Amino acid sequence: MNTEKQNLTNSTETHAVSDATLRAFIGYRMKRAFNVVRDDLTATLRAFDLRMLTYTALVLIVDNPGLRQSQLADAMDIERPNLVIIIDELERRDLIIRDRVPTDRRAYALKATLAGRQLYERAVAAVTSHEEKLLANLDQGTIKIVFDAFSVIEQAKRRT
Amino acid sequence: MNTEKQNLTNSTETHAVSDATLRAFIGYRMKRAFNVVRDDLTATLRAFDLRMLTYTALVLIVDNPGLRQSQLADAMDIERPNLVIIIDELERRDLIIRDRVPTDRRAYALKATLAGRQLYERAVAAVTSHEEKLLANLDQGTIKIVFDAFSVIEQAKRRT
DNA sequence: TAAAAATAGATATGGAACATAACAATGACA
DNA sequence: TGTCATTGTTATGTTCCATATCTATTTTTA
Numbered sequence: 001m002n003t004e005k006q007n008l009t010n011s012t013e014t015h016a017v018s019d020a021t022l023r024a025f026i027g028y029r030m031k032r033a034f035n036v037v038r039d040d041l042t043a044t045l046r047a048f049d050l051r052m053l054t055y056t057a058l059v060l061i062v063d064n065p066g067l068r069q070s071q072l073a074d075a076m077d078i079e080r081p082n083l084v085i086i087i088d089e090l091e092r093r094d095l096i097i098r099d100r101v102p103t104d105r106r107a108y109a110l111k112a113t114l115a116g117r118q119l120y121e122r123a124v125a126a127v128t129s130h131e132e133k134l135l136a137n138l139d140q141g142t143i144k145i146v147f148d149a150f151s152v153i154e155q156a157k158r159r160t
Numbered sequence: 161m162n163t164e165k166q167n168l169t170n171s172t173e174t175h176a177v178s179d180a181t182l183r184a185f186i187g188y189r190m191k192r193a194f195n196v197v198r199d200d201l202t203a204t205l206r207a208f209d210l211r212m213l214t215y216t217a218l219v220l221i222v223d224n225p226g227l228r229q230s231q232l233a234d235a236m237d238i239e240r241p242n243l244v245i246i247i248d249e250l251e252r253r254d255l256i257i258r259d260r261v262p263t264d265r266r267a268y269a270l271k272a273t274l275a276g277r278q279l280y281e282r283a284v285a286a287v288t289s290h291e292e293k294l295l296a297n298l299d300q301g302t303i304k305i306v307f308d309a310f311s312v313i314e315q316a317k318r319r320t
Numbered sequence: 321t322a323a324a325a326a327t328a329g330a331t332a333t334g335g336a337a338c339a340t341a342a343c344a345a346t347g348a349c350a
Numbered sequence: 351t352g353t354c355a356t357t358g359t360t361a362t363g364t365t366c367c368a369t370a371t372c373t374a375t376t377t378t379t380a
């Protein structure tokens with residue numbers, strides 16, 4: 001009776017699933033590519049007992065000694081309350097310290113310890129190596145264009 | 161005494177935070193661009209009471225009537241247990257149905273309802289419009305190169 | 321100079337997307 | 351006929367995200 005529907009059902013059984021509608025969107029393709037990058041980053045950082053956000057925070061603190069928590073949250077594009085537990089963990093592991101700011105008793109100046117700087121060196125080297133493998137089949141010209149496109153998209157947010 | 165450190169602290173106060181180390185990574189730039197795309201998608205879908213995953217599932221089901229849950233999970237690159245609550249919600253809203261498969265009593269054939277197909281049309285149109293705005297400052301050639309780069313990255317996963 | 325407003329960091333709580341382990345029912349295969 | 355694989359599910363936990371609200375402190379305003 002409903003032979004067209006049955007044909008469609010059989011079609012799905014014997015043919016690949018079509019995601020053509022979604023593939024028209026850059027957002028969907030970016031999500032799928034980011035899944036790969038995120039999984040690779042997660043696997044890479046596991047050896048250092050780091051996650052995406054604790055790694056990012058550590059790198060920004062090493063590169064910007066004296067950074068305030070509010071500055072770090074801005075730089076990472078995350079909400080300030082969500083930063084507290086990240087800083088707590090890095091501090092508990094003695095990778096960073098929360099120094100007081102003499103001129104502003106509300107604020108902390110975040111600084112990396114020697115252990116933090118050493119972990120930074122190893123983690124950044126590992127992430128660099130892994131990302132090189134992921135991008136082995138992309139030439140530098142393409143990567144440059146992709147970087148520029150990401151900047152344009154990031155700035156689209158600031159205009160809306 | 162520790163005047164160099166104090167100078168660095170003052171430096172952070174008066175200069176922008178540097179994220180140059182992270183900006184060297186495509187993964188970091190992709191994450192930041194994806195934050196923008198995801199926020200825009202979330203805002204766009206809110207009007208239809210959809211989220212990123214329920215929207216994606218609906219689109220794939222409308223385009224592939226008779227799809228199995230395991231096929232859908234593969235197509236969406238998510239774990240099968242995480243699909244259950246997504247399908248539950250779409251079914252509860254009468255956007256899809258779980259049809260039984262006569263030849264395999266374990267499986268369901270997922271099909272969209274009329275309401276589901278109508279919501280698909282409206283949601284896809286809205287997402288199309290919003291993404292066009294996000295990409296207004298990117299030319300088609302650049303978008304094509306970015307799409308191709310994403311494919312290369314997605315395929316890098318299959319090779320590791 | 322005191323009050324109001326803003327800022328910095330924190331606690332609490334919840335949502336969404338992600339993961340794994342284990343299970344029952346069913347189908348495929350040797 | 352027994353073993354292995356598949357399908358969907360329940361249970362549970364992790365990570366990244368959001369908002370509301372609070373206290374202490376600093377800055378601004380009248």
